[in-house]
Amino acid sequence: MLSPAKKALAAGNLxxxxxxxxxxxxxxxxxxxxxxxxxxxxEQGLPAPDQPFDDYSxxxxxxxxxxxxxxxxxxxxxxxxxxxxxASDKPIYRKIQCNHCNxxxxxxxxxxxxxxxTPEGAVTYNSKVCVGCRNCMVAxxxxxxxxxxxxxxxxxxxxxxxxxxxxxxxxxxxxCVEICPSQALIFGKRDELLxxxxxxxxxxxxxxxxxxxxxxxVGGTSWLYLSGVPFEEVGFDTSLQQEPIISNVKDxxxxxxxxxxxxxxxxxxxxxxxxxxxxxxxxxxxxxxEGEDS
Amino acid sequence: MFVAxxxxxxxxxxxxxxxxxxxxxxxxxxxxxxxxxxxxxxEPVVFDHELHVGVAEDCSTCHHHTTGTGTADSYCAxxxxxxxxxxxxxxxxxxxxxxxxxxxxxxxxxxxxxHVDVSGLKGAYHQNCIGCHKEMDGPTxxxxxxxxxxxxxxxxxxxxxxxxxxxxxxH
Numbered sequence: 001m002l003s004p005a006k007k008a009l010a011a012g013n014l015x016x017x018x019x020x021x022x023x024x025x026x027x028x029x030x031x032x033x034x035x036x037x038x039x040x041x042x043e044q045g046l047p048a049p050d051q052p053f054d055d056y057s058x059x060x061x062x063x064x065x066x067x068x069x070x071x072x073x074x075x076x077x078x079x080x081x082x083x084x085x086x087a088s089d090k091p092i093y094r095k096i097q098c099n100h101c102n103x104x105x106x107x108x109x110x111x112x113x114x115x116x117x118t119p120e121g122a123v124t125y126n127s128k129v130c131v132g133c134r135n136c137m138v139a140x141x142x143x144x145x146x147x148x149x150x151x152x153x154x155x156x157x158x159x160x161x162x163x164x165x166x167x168x169x170x171x172x173x174x175x176c177v178e179i180c181p182s183q184a185l186i187f188g189k190r191d192e193l194l195x196x197x198x199x200x201x202x203x204x205x206x207x208x209x210x211x212x213x214x215x216x217x218v219g220g221t222s223w224l225y226l227s228g229v230p231f232e233e234v235g236f237d238t239s240l241q242q243e244p245i246i247s248n249v250k251d252x253x254x255x256x257x258x259x260x261x262x263x264x265x266x267x268x269x270x271x272x273x274x275x276x277x278x279x280x281x282x283x284x285x286x287x288x289x290e291g292e293d294s
Numbered sequence: 295m296f297v298a299x300x301x302x303x304x305x306x307x308x309x310x311x312x313x314x315x316x317x318x319x320x321x322x323x324x325x326x327x328x329x330x331x332x333x334x335x336x337e338p339v340v341f342d343h344e345l346h347v348g349v350a351e352d353c354s355t356c357h358h359h360t361t362g363t364g365t366a367d368s369y370c371a372x373x374x375x376x377x378x379x380x381x382x383x384x385x386x387x388x389x390x391x392x393x394x395x396x397x398x399x400x401x402x403x404x405x406x407x408x409h410v411d412v413s414g415l416k417g418a419y420h421q422n423c424i425g426c427h428k429e430m431d432g433p434t435x436x437x438x439x440x441x442x443x444x445x446x447x448x449x450x451x452x453x454x455x456x457x458x459x460x461x462x463x464x465h
Contacts, residue, residue: 029421031424033436035450038449038450038451039449041451042449048451048457049451049457050457051457052450052451052452052453052455052456052457053449053450053451053452054436054450054452055452171395171396172394172395172396173394177394178394180417181332181416181417181420181436182417182420182421182424183393183413183414183416183417183420183421186393186394186417187394187399188394188399188402189399189403192399192402192403192410195407195410196410196411199407199410199411200411203369
């Protein structure tokens with residue numbers, strides 16, 4: 001009875017919804033103007049930033065002893081970072097936000113079901129049911145979900161939702177894509193974006209490294225990246241598995257109901273068999289021994 | 295004077311293009327073009343077409359294969375070498391001002407492989423211009439071409455809308 005359900009769960013590599021949308025980020029085109037950060041702030045009604053969005057000194061910021069650059073926070077769902085690479089004579093800028101996985105680890109880690117993967121490709125969440133457990137922050141392979149530590153009463157998870165409610169749901173591009181002056185970001189069907197990405201690489205092989213980040217990483221993401229320098233040099237984790245994160249635990253989790261249902265009965269049976277006829281005798285013997293001792 | 299086209303405002307982008315009159319040209323090329331696609335956040339740019347005609351090698355440097363002056367881009371040349379001047383030559387005729395609307399995305403899906411990656415208008419401008427501007431020491435900063443409006447300053451939390459300096463900026 002349990003095995004068909006388990007098979008259905010493990011059946012597959014969900015390649016995303018067929019008409020799912022996505023964004024292709026071409027790092028060779030990004031000029032680091034931070035307009036996307038400003039657009040995100042306005043669209044999502046986020047609080048005023050600590051520094052103006054045209055203040056480029058933020059690229060100098062680093063955290064944790066210089067090991068970490070800026071990351072999305074509760075006040076900024078997307079940030080742009082600057083990198084230097086030997087493969088490029090000019091700095092490279094990289095925008096970070098939720099990559100909107102085809103099979104999101106945040107979603108599968110959320111025990112209240114706050115997350116949704118919409119047919120348009122957005123990974124959204126319902127802050128009303130979020131209990132603030134932060135499992136998704138641990139689960140996310142890209143370290144994207146941020147936490148509203150500033151709110152001591154009702155802290156919730158905060159992250160990019162692909163402008164789902166206000167734009168993508170209505171067939172409009174996310175605010176960051178619309179504002180991008182150099183069209184380093186383009187919005188379209190994920191399938192089409194993959195074609196465009198391949199075409200750019202074919203047209204100008206010397207300009208790009210031969211990889212589309214997000215095509216296969218953790219089962220594929222709605223956001224895809226092209227780069228002119230090796231991805232690991234511009235802050236991407238290139239050690240990620242190709243399988244969705246859930247695949248790591250799917251088989252194991254499938255056995256949990258079986259264990260719960262069968263093991264108690266099985267071991268009760270073992271116990272009964274092993275102790276059959278011994279209990280009384282043992283107790284009796286012990287009592288006798290005790291009696292003799294005293 | 296002729297007006298190439300104008301669209302009503304859509305979303306935050308005001309899509310208005312004005313081709314200013316021509317003089318001194320054998321062709322009907324404009325002298326200057328007012329670009330105010332981003333007029334919500336930036337003042338309009340007067341693109342000095344005449345100046346760029348003098349600077350560019352020939353029209354195809356910017357106009358690809360539509361002006362009957364050969365084809366500079368080898369990618370376009372595979373099909374479009376030695377084409378006569380075409381009716382549609384202005385940037386916006388091919389590069390959509392609103393390239394990510396549902397309608398535009400649908401059209402794109404049906405597009406042949408060679409034109410599936412045509413940039414939108416804003417992307418075409420910036421990508422096409424920045425290379426030469428760097429080589430020829432043209433303006434490359436955002437506000438070198440278009441000064442920001444007050445709404446733009448508000449949008450970027452800059453100028454009079456700048457947040458007060460943080461006490462602990464290191465963290």
